[in-house]
Amino acid sequence: MAPAAACRRVPDLRLRLRDLRAERAALESIAIWLCQFTPSVSLEPPCSVLAEIAGSLRLHGGAARLIGRLRRGLAGLGFEASLAVAPTARAALWTARSGAPTLQQLPLETMGLEPGELEALRDFGVRTLGELLALPRAGLARRIGPAPLARLDQALGMAPEPRLWFAPPERFSARLELPVEVQESEMLQFAAHQLLKRLEGFLAARHAAVRRCTLVLEQGRADALEIGIHLAAPARDAGRMMRVLRERLAAVHLCAPVRAIRLEATDLAGHAGSTTDLFRDPRLGGEQWLQLLERLRARLGETAAHGLEIRPENRPEHAWRSVEPGIARGGVPAGQGSRPLWLLDPPRRLRVAADVPQHHGPLLLLAGPERIQSGWWDGLTVARDYFIARAGNASLTWIYRSSDGWFLHGIFA
Amino acid sequence: MADPSAALDAVLLHHPVWRGGAPAQAGSRGIPTGFCLLDRELPGGGWPAGALTEILCADEGIGELQLVLPALAALTCAGSRVAWLAPPHLPYAPALAAAGVRLEFLTVIRAPGRRDALWAAEQVLRTGACRALLAWLPRASYAELRRLAVAAEAGMAFTALFRPSQAALEPSPAPLRLALESGGDRLTVRILKRRGIPVAQPLDIPIARPVHVLGRTRFPPAAARSPVVRMAAVRSPA
Numbered sequence: 001m002a003p004a005a006a007c008r009r010v011p012d013l014r015l016r017l018r019d020l021r022a023e024r025a026a027l028e029s030i031a032i033w034l035c036q037f038t039p040s041v042s043l044e045p046p047c048s049v050l051a052e053i054a055g056s057l058r059l060h061g062g063a064a065r066l067i068g069r070l071r072r073g074l075a076g077l078g079f080e081a082s083l084a085v086a087p088t089a090r091a092a093l094w095t096a097r098s099g100a101p102t103l104q105q106l107p108l109e110t111m112g113l114e115p116g117e118l119e120a121l122r123d124f125g126v127r128t129l130g131e132l133l134a135l136p137r138a139g140l141a142r143r144i145g146p147a148p149l150a151r152l153d154q155a156l157g158m159a160p161e162p163r164l165w166f167a168p169p170e171r172f173s174a175r176l177e178l179p180v181e182v183q184e185s186e187m188l189q190f191a192a193h194q195l196l197k198r199l200e201g202f203l204a205a206r207h208a209a210v211r212r213c214t215l216v217l218e219q220g221r222a223d224a225l226e227i228g229i230h231l232a233a234p235a236r237d238a239g240r241m242m243r244v245l246r247e248r249l250a251a252v253h254l255c256a257p258v259r260a261i262r263l264e265a266t267d268l269a270g271h272a273g274s275t276t277d278l279f280r281d282p283r284l285g286g287e288q289w290l291q292l293l294e295r296l297r298a299r300l301g302e303t304a305a306h307g308l309e310i311r312p313e314n315r316p317e318h319a320w321r322s323v324e325p326g327i328a329r330g331g332v333p334a335g336q337g338s339r340p341l342w343l344l345d346p347p348r349r350l351r352v353a354a355d356v357p358q359h360h361g362p363l364l365l366l367a368g369p370e371r372i373q374s375g376w377w378d379g380l381t382v383a384r385d386y387f388i389a390r391a392g393n394a395s396l397t398w399i400y401r402s403s404d405g406w407f408l409h410g411i412f413a
Numbered sequence: 414m415a416d417p418s419a420a421l422d423a424v425l426l427h428h429p430v431w432r433g434g435a436p437a438q439a440g441s442r443g444i445p446t447g448f449c450l451l452d453r454e455l456p457g458g459g460w461p462a463g464a465l466t467e468i469l470c471a472d473e474g475i476g477e478l479q480l481v482l483p484a485l486a487a488l489t490c491a492g493s494r495v496a497w498l499a500p501p502h503l504p505y506a507p508a509l510a511a512a513g514v515r516l517e518f519l520t521v522i523r524a525p526g527r528r529d530a531l532w533a534a535e536q537v538l539r540t541g542a543c544r545a546l547l548a549w550l551p552r553a554s555y556a557e558l559r560r561l562a563v564a565a566e567a568g569m570a571f572t573a574l575f576r577p578s579q580a581a582l583e584p585s586p587a588p589l590r591l592a593l594e595s596g597g598d599r600l601t602v603r604i605l606k607r608r609g610i611p612v613a614q615p616l617d618i619p620i621a622r623p624v625h626v627l628g629r630t631r632f633p634p635a636a637a638r639s640p641v642v643r644m645a646a647v648r649s650p651a
């Protein structure tokens with residue numbers, strides 16, 4: 001029927017152009033997601049995917065449980081699917097396409113016969129596959145030809161059916177077009193969650209984990225906005241990445257409406273999988289600590305949470321470094337004088353009155369001088385005499401005198 | 414005539430009567446502070462885990478961190494995590510290591526604003542990933558401190574909030590409040606609030622100081638040749 005005629009019949013009809021590439025991409029994304037359940041996945045364009053699950057039944061607790069998981073997962077990805085299980089691939093394909101409860105009741109239309117052959121069989125009074133099988137085979141071969149019979153043999157398991165297996169790609173890149181243009185960054189959470197679920201399936205299929213991925217917001221004519229999701233340790237859990245993304249999205253201000261979002265992950269790291277402990281102590285919380293770090297960094301900034309490390313340096317401001325929490329190398333160098341717990345960065349210049357440095361009153365020098373002269377090799381030469389001094393408000397301070405004058409460098413808290 | 418002391422004993426034995434004079438027993442054992450003078454006065458025999466502790470100091474540099482450092486060193490050596498939130502200056506790693514703190518269990522968290530600091534404190538406490546949290550919150554309302562107290566109960570961490578001494582006039586939900594002042598070589602600690610009967614006398618805690626206040630220095634006497642140190646020798650109080 002021509003489009004114009006169809007529009008006349010149904011006034012509210014909406015026409016959309018068929019996008020074959022997008023259909024193929026969607027089919028591939030389902031196949032990637034299925035790869036986490038079984039390594040043998042095959043595409044059957046335009047809209048079917050076959051997965052061989054005999055080897056995975058035991059791991060996932062039986063066929064019924066696995067089918068339930070598949071159904072829920074596909075719904076989470078945003079697809080409506082009809083699922084069927086059968087001993088052979090072609091039988092499963094036919095059953096899923098037609099929705100018939102058994103092979104015997106399969107209508108002949110799903111067998112992929114030519115219209116002429118279909119007409120001829122209908123004249124015989126044959127409507128379902130069961131009735132077809134009751135007919136003598138030699139006569140059937142003469143009437144409908146060898147090809148449909150070969151397909152029938154494959155469906156019944158009497159002939160082998162080699163298939164092309166699908167291999168998931170090396171990098172993950174998924175795009176989702178939003179049904180409406182989105183102005184608020186919070187509304188992107190649902191769509192982003194779908195993409196993260198697909199990433200989780202991809203990572204499970206490749207036995208990998210990812211430490212950082214990028215969500216790209218396509219804003220039409222404006223430049224695409226990139227939001228990075230950084231995790232403290234390689235992980236594949238979609239919920240964890242969603243928590244970090246939620247904090248990031250809350251801070252993003254959209255200047256133009258977003259039409260589509262894209263998720264990309266390129267650096268994959270091997271993931272050993274976690275072993276569950278028989279006597280698990282709920283307070284151990286190594287995983288909890290990493291998630292806390294991610295949340296803090298997502299809201300307060302990348303450098304918000306850090307650990308400390310000692311470096312073997314004489315210059316006090318270079319004798320420490322901020323590192324990832326949990327790593328600390330280096331011991332305290334021996335033979336050093338006392339060091340203050342607080343260091344001022346940069347050192348504060350002290351007012352001098354009558355040759356005495358002032359900080360809440362005149363400073364009383366109690367110990368010193370400790371000469372630190374170092375740094376000729378990188379140009380940051382220091383030549384300082386350090387003293388421990390008591391200020392007027394009874395606090396102990398670490399001050400130094402250099403050619404520039406008196407400075408306050410630390411406080412003994 | 415009935416013996417009045419026998420009647421009194423019967424009342425004390427059979428009826429629930431609160432007797433003053435004994436400090437309250439805390440529900441759980443506290444983390445030892447490292448100073449037995451302070452441990453004796455704190456309910457639970459140490460810093461409370463799972464409740465807020467407010468430490469109010471008049472100035473920096475009188476030894477306020479030295480008060481909590483022995484407990485932090487013990488916790489990190491046992492493998493527990495410790496977090497510092499919004500410190501006013503840089504924590505100096507060599508000094509921390511010299512005091513016995515294991516740096517791989519120490520995390521410094523910087524928050525750009527007051528609300529961010531309160532949020533970060535609540536997150537850290539609620540997850541219970543750290544056994545101790547030192548936070549510097551100069552301004553916090555009663556309601557915000559109450560939220561932190563609830564989070565601290567969930568996470569069972571030792572929480573020390575360092576605040577200026579003007580905060581002593583404000584009400585606070587923290588069950589333990591200490592006010593610190595410098596007392597020469599020692600730190601004078603007044604327990605403003607604790608569970609049980611209040612403490613009348615301030616405590617003199619012998620904290621570790623780098624030098625003796627009266628000017629006896631640890632450095633070799635060759636330094637006495639420097640004119641600056643001679644100035645100190647003239648000025649030191651008798």
